[in-house]
Amino acid sequence: MSTPRRALPPLVDYGLLPLLNLTAAFLVAGLVVLVIGEDPIGTVKIMLSGSLGYAEGIGFTLYYTTNFIFTGLAVAVAFHAGLFNIGAEGQATVAGIVVAALCLTFDGAPWWLVFPFALAGGMLGGAAWAFVPAWAQARRGSHIVITTIMFNFLAATLIVYLLVNVMGKPGAMSPETRTFAEATRLPLLRDLVAPLGWDLGQSPLNPMIFVAIVAVAVVWVLIWHTRLGYEIRTVGFNPTAAAYAGIDAGHVVIAAMLISGALAGLVAVNEVMGVQSRLVLEFVGGAGFVGIAVALMGRSHPFGVVLASLLFGVLYQGGAELAFEKPKITRDMIVVIQALVILFMGALEHMFRPALERIFARSGEGGR
Amino acid sequence: MSAEFLDALISVLGSSIRLAVPLLFACLAGLWSERSGVVDIGLEGKMLFAAFAAGTAASLLHSPWAGLGAGILVAIALSLVHGFAAITQRGNQIVSGVAINFLAAGMTVLLGQAWFHEGGRTPQLANTERFLSIELPGAGAFRDTALGHVYAEVISGHNILVYLAFVCVPLTAWVLFRTRFGLRLRAVGDNPHAVDTAGVSVAGLRYAAVVVCGVLCGCAGTYLAVAQSAGFIRDMTAGKGFIALAALVFSKWRPVPAMFTCLLFGFLDALASRLQGTPLPGIGVVSVQVFQALPYALTVVLLVGLIGRAVPPKASGIPYTKDR
Numbered sequence: 001m002s003t004p005r006r007a008l009p010p011l012v013d014y015g016l017l018p019l020l021n022l023t024a025a026f027l028v029a030g031l032v033v034l035v036i037g038e039d040p041i042g043t044v045k046i047m048l049s050g051s052l053g054y055a056e057g058i059g060f061t062l063y064y065t066t067n068f069i070f071t072g073l074a075v076a077v078a079f080h081a082g083l084f085n086i087g088a089e090g091q092a093t094v095a096g097i098v099v100a101a102l103c104l105t106f107d108g109a110p111w112w113l114v115f116p117f118a119l120a121g122g123m124l125g126g127a128a129w130a131f132v133p134a135w136a137q138a139r140r141g142s143h144i145v146i147t148t149i150m151f152n153f154l155a156a157t158l159i160v161y162l163l164v165n166v167m168g169k170p171g172a173m174s175p176e177t178r179t180f181a182e183a184t185r186l187p188l189l190r191d192l193v194a195p196l197g198w199d200l201g202q203s204p205l206n207p208m209i210f211v212a213i214v215a216v217a218v219v220w221v222l223i224w225h226t227r228l229g230y231e232i233r234t235v236g237f238n239p240t241a242a243a244y245a246g247i248d249a250g251h252v253v254i255a256a257m258l259i260s261g262a263l264a265g266l267v268a269v270n271e272v273m274g275v276q277s278r279l280v281l282e283f284v285g286g287a288g289f290v291g292i293a294v295a296l297m298g299r300s301h302p303f304g305v306v307l308a309s310l311l312f313g314v315l316y317q318g319g320a321e322l323a324f325e326k327p328k329i330t331r332d333m334i335v336v337i338q339a340l341v342i343l344f345m346g347a348l349e350h351m352f353r354p355a356l357e358r359i360f361a362r363s364g365e366g367g368r
Numbered sequence: 369m370s371a372e373f374l375d376a377l378i379s380v381l382g383s384s385i386r387l388a389v390p391l392l393f394a395c396l397a398g399l400w401s402e403r404s405g406v407v408d409i410g411l412e413g414k415m416l417f418a419a420f421a422a423g424t425a426a427s428l429l430h431s432p433w434a435g436l437g438a439g440i441l442v443a444i445a446l447s448l449v450h451g452f453a454a455i456t457q458r459g460n461q462i463v464s465g466v467a468i469n470f471l472a473a474g475m476t477v478l479l480g481q482a483w484f485h486e487g488g489r490t491p492q493l494a495n496t497e498r499f500l501s502i503e504l505p506g507a508g509a510f511r512d513t514a515l516g517h518v519y520a521e522v523i524s525g526h527n528i529l530v531y532l533a534f535v536c537v538p539l540t541a542w543v544l545f546r547t548r549f550g551l552r553l554r555a556v557g558d559n560p561h562a563v564d565t566a567g568v569s570v571a572g573l574r575y576a577a578v579v580v581c582g583v584l585c586g587c588a589g590t591y592l593a594v595a596q597s598a599g600f601i602r603d604m605t606a607g608k609g610f611i612a613l614a615a616l617v618f619s620k621w622r623p624v625p626a627m628f629t630c631l632l633f634g635f636l637d638a639l640a641s642r643l644q645g646t647p648l649p650g651i652g653v654v655s656v657q658v659f660q661a662l663p664y665a666l667t668v669v670l671l672v673g674l675i676g677r678a679v680p681p682k683a684s685g686i687p688y689t690k691d692r
Contacts, residue, residue, distance in 0.1 A: 032475070036482040084462050132668070142671035143680070145409065145462050146617060149610055150664040150671075157664075161657040292466060330481050332488075335474030339467045347453035347464030 008353075008360055018299065018345065020352045025340040032336055036328055043322060043329065050321025051314040057321070059190065059203025063275070065313030066205070067267050069212040071291025072298060072305040073219050074126075074263035079300045080223055081256035082236035087133060087148030088264035089288025090155030091126040095265030097162060098125035099272045100177055100279035104167070108181040111273075115186070118273050119211070119266070126265020127258040129155060134257030138250035144257070152288075159281060167279065177279040186274035208270040215263060220302040222259070232256050264288060286335075293338045296346040312338070378521045380638045385526065386596065388634030389533045390415065390605075393588035394612035395619070395626045396533075396540050397581040401447075402621060403544060404577030405557040406454050407461045407685040410446065410468030411585060412609025418443040418589025420476040423490035423600030424483070426497045426593070435497070435594040436529075440586030446472070447582030448575075455574045458687030469609075477602045488602035490593070499527040499595040529591045534627070536584065541623040553577055557681035560688040570688045588612075614667035617678045633663045 008017070030040035051061045071088045078085035098121040106114045133147035162168075163175035186207060190200035223229040234242040235252045242249055271283045290312055297311070298304025319334040344351075394411045401408040418439035426435030446468055453464040477488035484490055507524035510516025544550035556563045556573045564570050588608075593600040611633055619625035640659030647653045670678050 032478070036478065084460075086462075086466065136668070136672045140671070140673050142673070142678075146613065147668055147671055149409070150614065150668050153607060153610065153664045154661055154668075157657040157661040161655055164657075165655065289466075289470070292463075296463065328482050330478055330488075332474040332477040332481075335470050336478060337474075339470030339474055342463060342470060343449075343453070343467035347459035347461075347467055348457050349459060351457055 008356060012356060012360060014299070017352060017356060018297070020356075021344040021349065022297070022341070024348075024351075025337070025344040028340050028344075029333075029337045033329065033333070038326060038329055043326070046322050046325055047314065047318025050325075051316075051318035055199050056201025056203050057317055059200035059205045060320070061310070061313040061317040062209055063203055063205045063270075063313075064316040065309045066209045066212045066270055067287040068290050068294050068309035068312045069216060069306060070263050070266040070270070071287050072294030072309050073215055073291075073302065074260045074288075075291040075295035076298065076300040076302070076305055077219060077223070077232070077256055077263065078260040079295055080229075080236045081232045081253055082239065083137070083253060083256060083260075084145050085130070085148055085257065085260050085264075086145055086292070087130060087151050087288070088260070088267075088291045089284050089286070090148070090152035091129045091261040091264040092267040092271075092284045092288055093152075093155040093159050094129040095122040095125035095268035096272045096279055096283055097159060097167075098122060098265075099268045100167065103180045103184055103273055104177060107184055110183050111186055114184055114273070115269075118269050122265040122268045123262035124265070125268070126261040126263070128261070130257045130261025130264075131254070134254045134261075137257075138253040156282075159279075163279065163281060175281050179278045180273070184273075185277045186269075188274075204275040206270065206274040208266070208274055211266060211269070215266065216302045216306055219263070223302070228252070228255060264291070290338060293341045293345070297341055376642065378518060380635070380642050381518075381522045382525070383638040383641075384631060384635040385522065385530065386634070387637045388630040389530050390588045390591050390596075390608050391612045391615055391630040391633055392533045392627060393536070393584050393591065394609055395615045395630055396536055396623065397584035397588065398613060398616045399540065399619075399621055399623060399626060400544075400553075400577045400584065401581040402616065402684045403557045403681055404553050404574045405560060405681060405683040405686065405688070406451065406574055406578055406581075407465070407680075408450065408578075408581060409462060409465035409613060410450055410472075410609075411612055412605050412607065413465075413469035413472030414443045414446045414582065414585035415589040415592070415609050416469075416476055416603070416605045417446055417472040418586040419593040419604055420472075420480060420490065420589075420600045422586075422590035423493070423593035424480075427491040427493055427599065430494075430497050432497055432499045432590075432594050436587070436590045439590035439593075440583050443586035443589060444579055444582035447578045447585070451575050451578040454687065455571050455578070458689065461685055461687075473603065476600070480600065480602070490600040493594065493598040497594070498598055499529055499591075501525045501527050502531075527595045529587060529595050532587065533591075536587075537623050537627045544623070549576075554681070557683055560683050564688075564690065574688075611663050614663050617667055617680075618663075618670055620678050621681060636662050 033040045033043050051057050074088045075085055099118050102117050102121045103114060129151060133144050133151055136142040136147050137144040160175060167177050168175055169178045189205040190203060193200060223233065231247045231252045234245065234247055235249045239249050267284060267287050272279055276283055294305055294308040294312055297308035315334050315337055319331050322329050322333065323331045394415055398408050398411050421442035422435035422439035425438030426432050450464050450468055453459040454461040480488040480490060504524035507520040511520045544554060552563060552568055553573050556570055560570045563573070592604055597604065615626060615629040615633055619629045636659045640656045643654060644656055645653060669675060
C-alpha cells in the first residue's frame with residue numbers, strides 16, 4: 001500500500017470500486033455456470049427464490065448469516081490491527097469443545113441458565129486458541145498466517161482425538177457426543193414466532209442472531225469509540241508510527257487476536273448448543289473461512305460485514321436449493337463464488353483503480 | 369533385532385518415501401516462489417487442481433504423460449493468476465493464495481461432478497494410464513543380501529515421479545545457489561531494489577519463479593492422482609499443501625533440509641498407519657492423531673523459536689514498487 005494513489009471521490013472509492021470488483025467476481029462465476037452447461041440467469045433466480053422467497057428459506061439464510069457475522073467480525077477486527085487471522089475455523093472448533101463440555105456437564109439444566117456460561121466459555125475457548133499465534137506474532141515475530149493455519153490443523157486433530165477417545169458417545173460409530181437434553185438446547189425462533197402466524201419451517205434460527213447483532217454494535221463501538229480500538233487501528237495502519245506514539249504494538253496485537261478468537265468462538269454456541277445440540281466433527285463447516293471473504297467484502301466495517309454476511313447467507317441457502325433443483329451445480333459452486341469474491345475483492349482490489357483514476361482525473365480537469 | 373522388526377522397518381521406510389514425494393514437490397515449489405519474494409499459501413489448491421487435471425487428462429487421453437502435462441499446465445495457470453495478483457497488481461499475496469485454495473476446492477468437485485457424475489471423482493485409471501513402479505537395475509539380483517534387500521525394497525520399486533522429485537532437490541540447489549539466474553532470484557527475494565538498480569527485471573524474475581512453482585505443484589498433483597492413486601478423488605490433497613508449507617518453514621527455505629523434513633513428515637505419516645492400534649512397549653497405544661499433529665506442532669515450536677529461528681527471505685510477501 002506504499003503506492004502513491006490519487007484520491008478518488010469517496011463514493012467511487014467505497015461504492016463504485018468494490019461494486020466493480022464484486023461484479024467481476026460474479027461475472028466469472030456466471031462463466032463457470034455456462035461452462036458447466038447451465039443458464040446463469042436461471043441459476044440466480046433459483047438462488048434468490050430459495051433463500052429469500054419464502055419464510056423457511058429466510059430462516060435458513062439468517063441462520064447462516066449469524067455464523068458469518070461472527071467469523072466476519074473476527075477476521076475484520078484482526079484486519080484492523082494489520083493481522084490476517086486464517087484461524088477462525090480452529091478457534092471456533094476449540095470453542096465448540098468448551099461449549100459441548102459445558103452443556104454435557106449441566107445437561108438437563110434450563111437453557112437460559114447454561115447460555116451465559118456457554119457464551120463465556122465459547123468466547124474463552126476461541127480466544128485461548130488464538131492466544132498462542134498472537135503471542136508468537138507479538139513477542140517472537142513468527143508469522144501469524146502460518147501459525148493460525150497450523151492451529152487450524154491442530155484443532156481439527158484435537159477434536160477428532162477427543163470425540164474418539166474422550167467425549168464420544170459410547171458404542172456409537174460416528175465421532176460425536178450424545179445429544180443434549182431438550183431443556184438445555186437453545187430454543188428455536190420458529191417456536192417463538194409460530195404464535196404470530198409466521199412459519200419458519202425447519203429453519204434452525206435461534207437467539208444467537210440477536211447476539212450477532214449485539215456483537216456488530218460492540219465491535220463498531222470498540223473500533224471507533226474506544227482507546228483500544230484507536231490503538232488497534234493505529235498499529236494496523238502504521239506500526240512504526242504507533243511505536244513512536246508510545247503504543248505497545250505487541251500488547252495490541254494480542255488484544256486484537258483475543259477479541260478475534262472470542263468472536264469466532266461464538267459460532268460454536270450457535271452450532272453446538274443450538275443447531276446440532278451435540279458436538280460433531282467439522283461443525284464449523286467452513287464458516288471460519290467464509291469470514292475472510294465476508295471481512296474483505298465488508299471492508300472490515302461492522303455494517304459492511306452484516307451486508308456481506310447476508311449475501312453469503314443467501315449464497316449458502318440459495319446454493320442448497322440450487323443443488324437440489326439442478327444436480328449439475330453442486331454446493332461447491334458456493335466455494336467457487338467465495339474464492340472469486342476473495343480474489344477480486346481482496347487480492348485484485350485495485351485492478352480497476354487506475355482506469356477509474358484516469359476517468360475521474362479527466363472529468364475533474366474538464367470541470368475546472 | 370528380529371527379522372520381523374527389520375521387515376517392518378523396511379516397509380515403513382519404503383512408504384515414507386512414497387508419502388514424502390507430494391510434500392517434497394510442493395515444498396520445493398514453495399521454496400522457489402518464496403525465495404523470489406512471492407509468498408504462496410496456495411500450494412494446496414494448485415496441487416489439488418493439478419491432480420484433477422491430471423486424472424482427467426490421463427483417463428481421456430489414456431496416457432500418464434498427458435496427465436502430467438495437463439497437471440503442470442493447470443498449476444502454471446493458477447500460478448500465473450497468483451503472480452498477476454501478487455506481482456503486477458501488487459495485491460495481498462496471502463489473500464490471493466487463500467482464493468486459489470478455495471477456487472481449486474470448489475472447481476474440482478464442480479467440474480468433476482458435471483463431467484463424470486461420480487461425486488467429483490475422475491474415472492478409475494487403468495494401469496496403462498498410470499505411472500507404475502520401476503525396478504531399478506540389480507534390484508532382483510541382490511535381494512538376498514541385507515543391503516540388497518534394503519536397495520530392492522526402499523530404493524527400487526518406485527514410479528518415475530518419485531525419482532524425479534529427488535532429482536529436483538540437487539537441481540533446485542544447483543540452480544538457486546550456483547547459477548547467475550539463481551543468485552538474482554534469491555536477491556529479488558531479499559532485496560528487490562538492488563536487483564532493480566542492477567537493471568534486472570524484478571517482475572520477470574518473480575514470474576519465472578512462480579512458473580517453476582507451478583511446474584512442481586503440477587508434478588505433486590499428478591503424483592497423487594496418476595501414480596499413488598488411480599484417479600482423482602475430491603479433496604485428495606487433504607492438507608498436504610499446508611504440511612509442505614510447514615516443511616518449508618522447518619527447512620528454513622533450503623532445498624536439502626527440505627528433503628529431509630519431507631522425509632521425516634512422510635515417516636511420521638507411515639508410522640501412524642503402521643502403529644494404528646498396536647501398543648508400544650511402555651507407552652501403550654499411541655493415537656493416530658498424535659502423529660498427525662506432530663508436523664504442525666513441530667512447526668509452531670520452531671516458529672516460536674524454541675529450536676532455532678526460521679527467518680524467511682526478507683522481501684517475501686512484500687509487493688515491489690519502483691521508487692518514483
